[in-house]
Amino acid sequence: MLLEVKDINVHYGKIAALKGISLEVNEGEIVSLIGANGAGKTTTLKTISGLRPLTSGKILFNGEDISKTPGHKRVIMGIGQAPEGRGVFPGMTVQENLLMGAYTRKDDLTKDLDEVYGLFPRLAERRSQFGGTMSGGEQQMIAIGRALMTKPKVVLLDEPSMGLAPMLIAQIFSIIKEINSRGTTVLLVEQNAQQALKLSDRAYVLETGRVVKSAPGKDLLNDPSVREAYLGGH
Amino acid sequence: MKGDEVTSEETTPRRNPFSAIGHGIDVMRDWWEHAKVWQRYLVYIGAVVFALILPAPAIGSFMSPGADWTSVLVYPIGTYILLAVGLNVVVGQAGLLDLGFVAFFAIGGYNVAYFGTQYHWNYWATVVMGIAMAAVSGVILGAPTLRLRGDYLAIVTLGFGEIVRITANNADVIGGARGITNVPHPPPIFGTKFLLDPAPYYYLMIVAIALVIIFSVRLQKSRVGRAWAAIREDEDAAELMGVPTFKFKLLAFAIGAMIGGLAGGVYAGKAVFIEPNTFPFILSATILAAVVLGGSGNLPGVILGAFLIGWLPERFRDFAEYRILIFGGVLVLMMALRPEGLLPSRRRKAELREGTGGMGAMGAEVAGPTTEASAEVNQ
Ligand SMILES: Nc1ncnc2c1ncn2[C@@H]1O[C@H](COP(=O)(O)OP(=O)(O)OP(=O)(O)O)[C@@H](O)[C@H]1O
Ligand SMILES: [Mg+2]
Numbered sequence: 001m002l003l004e005v006k007d008i009n010v011h012y013g014k015i016a017a018l019k020g021i022s023l024e025v026n027e028g029e030i031v032s033l034i035g036a037n038g039a040g041k042t043t044t045l046k047t048i049s050g051l052r053p054l055t056s057g058k059i060l061f062n063g064e065d066i067s068k069t070p071g072h073k074r075v076i077m078g079i080g081q082a083p084e085g086r087g088v089f090p091g092m093t094v095q096e097n098l099l100m101g102a103y104t105r106k107d108d109l110t111k112d113l114d115e116v117y118g119l120f121p122r123l124a125e126r127r128s129q130f131g132g133t134m135s136g137g138e139q140q141m142i143a144i145g146r147a148l149m150t151k152p153k154v155v156l157l158d159e160p161s162m163g164l165a166p167m168l169i170a171q172i173f174s175i176i177k178e179i180n181s182r183g184t185t186v187l188l189v190e191q192n193a194q195q196a197l198k199l200s201d202r203a204y205v206l207e208t209g210r211v212v213k214s215a216p217g218k219d220l221l222n223d224p225s226v227r228e229a230y231l232g233g234h
Numbered sequence: 235m236k237g238d239e240v241t242s243e244e245t246t247p248r249r250n251p252f253s254a255i256g257h258g259i260d261v262m263r264d265w266w267e268h269a270k271v272w273q274r275y276l277v278y279i280g281a282v283v284f285a286l287i288l289p290a291p292a293i294g295s296f297m298s299p300g301a302d303w304t305s306v307l308v309y310p311i312g313t314y315i316l317l318a319v320g321l322n323v324v325v326g327q328a329g330l331l332d333l334g335f336v337a338f339f340a341i342g343g344y345n346v347a348y349f350g351t352q353y354h355w356n357y358w359a360t361v362v363m364g365i366a367m368a369a370v371s372g373v374i375l376g377a378p379t380l381r382l383r384g385d386y387l388a389i390v391t392l393g394f395g396e397i398v399r400i401t402a403n404n405a406d407v408i409g410g411a412r413g414i415t416n417v418p419h420p421p422p423i424f425g426t427k428f429l430l431d432p433a434p435y436y437y438l439m440i441v442a443i444a445l446v447i448i449f450s451v452r453l454q455k456s457r458v459g460r461a462w463a464a465i466r467e468d469e470d471a472a473e474l475m476g477v478p479t480f481k482f483k484l485l486a487f488a489i490g491a492m493i494g495g496l497a498g499g500v501y502a503g504k505a506v507f508i509e510p511n512t513f514p515f516i517l518s519a520t521i522l523a524a525v526v527l528g529g530s531g532n533l534p535g536v537i538l539g540a541f542l543i544g545w546l547p548e549r550f551r552d553f554a555e556y557r558i559l560i561f562g563g564v565l566v567l568m569m570a571l572r573p574e575g576l577l578p579s580r581r582r583k584a585e586l587r588e589g590t591g592g593m594g595a596m597g598a599e600v601a602g603p604t605t606e607a608s609a610e611v612n613q
Contacts, residue, residue, distance in 0.1 A: 051470050075476035087471035089464055091581035100464055103457075104476035130584040150476060 090132025342498025413509025
């Protein structure tokens with residue numbers, strides 16, 4: 001098992017955002033988290049990447065307890081994240097943004113840059129434009145590309161399709177599949193439950209800080225209660 | 235990898251008296267960004283020559299008809315520049331709002347005064363001591379507070395500045411409210427004695443400013459500078475890139491503090507006499523105003539800002555009581571018309587347009603109930 005979240009509780013001040021969430025991600029999988037607004041999906045990802053501290057519970061990565069490891073060290077271990085709202089560095093160019101992803105690396109980066117530019121030709125055209133002046137969809141590409149530049153074993157993607165046109169959404173999902181087939185494990189948070197579930201090996205449904213259901217993606221697509229709540233009821 | 239080919243600068247539809255000047259400044263900055271190495275060196279040499287002839291009486295009679303121009307150049311102008319370059323590391327580069335910067339200036343000054351008068355240490359040794367003590371206090375202040383964000387950090391640093399001043403006011407070992415008198419001057423350099431003539435102090439100040447500028451530019455271009463830029467623009471994203479954000483914020487505090495301490499040491503070497511009221515809160519605010527007015531994060535801008543903030547009130551002494559009012563009015567006007575500062579960097583403009591950057595992430599996050607666990611996030 002690559003990533004194992006064991007019964008974690010996370011608080012914002014006194015408010016409990018996660019109330020005993022457990023989940024597992026195996027090497028090579030695409031795993032999705034779906035759930036309503038405020039269910040705790042972003043918090044779960046932030047806790048895995050080390051931006052939020054745990055109140056209790058454990059996070060194991062490659063069998064090693066990383067619950068107390070600071071975020072920047074988890075990056076080196078192989079956890080990459082494209083944050084919600086993208087978090088692109090506005091005053092850095094596209095290329096500088098991507099190179100920030102390789103901040104801890106000292107090896108040759110040309111191959112990795114080429115790979116990201118191959119996945120997102122749009123970024124290659126705009127490599128010297130400021131991140132802050134890129135469109136929403138383009139910023140999403142920067143965020144994903146930048147996370148890939150950390151050479152992650154598992155990449156955490158927080159709503160990569162947010163605010164994108166349908167054409168671009170389809171494109172992003174096929175890129176996620178491509179990233180996965182090149183050997184990166186993916187933990188995906190999505191509002192677009194339909195497409196996320198189609199793509200996922202397994203998925204978890206979150207409700208107010210708890211996992212209420214977990215099953216292979218295809219099964220959840222046909223689950224009546226899931227269809228009702230997250231897939232528009234048909 | 236600079237923003238070289240970006241030409242799609244938005245033309246702001248605003249029309250105001252400053253826009254023409256602003257445009258001229260932008261053109262100059264763009265020229266500078268593309269300038270060849272030899273062109274840049276010419277500008278550096280020009281700047282040094284300019285600094286050397288600046289105290290000339292011909293210039294002084296216009297710049298400072300009321301007071302001795304060279305003295306004005308040492309304090310407030312030179313001292314403000316030194317302080318502003320130091321504060322710029324914290325505010326402009328790392329994006330942390332520090333409202334108590336004067337504390338480090340005080341620590342540098344008091345070290346020179348105390349060890350010079352009590353133990354008769356060599357002046358330079360006292361300056362080094364002041365810098366070291368300032369760095370240590372920067373770390374002591376930063377370690378618990380840099381986990382806070384934005385406005386919380388501002389309040390705590392403001393408190394720190396006051397604590398240092400009030401402590402000095404009440405500590406009899408360092409003279410209490412009376413302060414320390416007969417602070418020794420620097421020993422002669424190459425036969426130049428440091429006595430009442432302000433000129434040697436001016437040249438000492440120029441050397442200090444030049445060293446600090448070189449140091450600051452080197453830092454900005456290094457991995458450290460890149461990490462600071464990332465922290466300033468989005469702290470969480472920086473951590474996700476593998477930047478040890480807490481360590482780098484602490485480093486910014488320590489380096490800013492050292493420059494503040496150096497400024498205090500140089501100042502005390504000329505002042506003969508220092509007291510707690512030399513280091514009021516308003517000085518922290520003034521230096522911050524200089525940084526923001528000039529163009530936070532961009533050294534030429536910060537230096538220009540500090541120069542103007544130091545010089546304008548001296549120049550318009552004739553207006554007596556009204557001068558601070560006019561000065562404040564001019565500041566408000568300038569910031570309304572050119573909020574990114576007089577000489578912003580391109581990058582800073584892009585940050586401001588995005589609505590982040592500015593001065594630190596104001597979106598404070600509430601830590602979890604387990605302080606221990608929350609303490610480890612940023613380590
Ligand atoms: N910084 C914060 N301070 C206080 N409460 C927070 C903070 N961030 C999130 N929360 C709360 O934690 C809970 C979970 O939020 P989270 O962002 O994880 O939800 P989410 O599932 O990602 O929602 P969405 O689909 O809208 O992105 C919510 O109730 C939210 O209000
Ligand atoms: Mg979310």
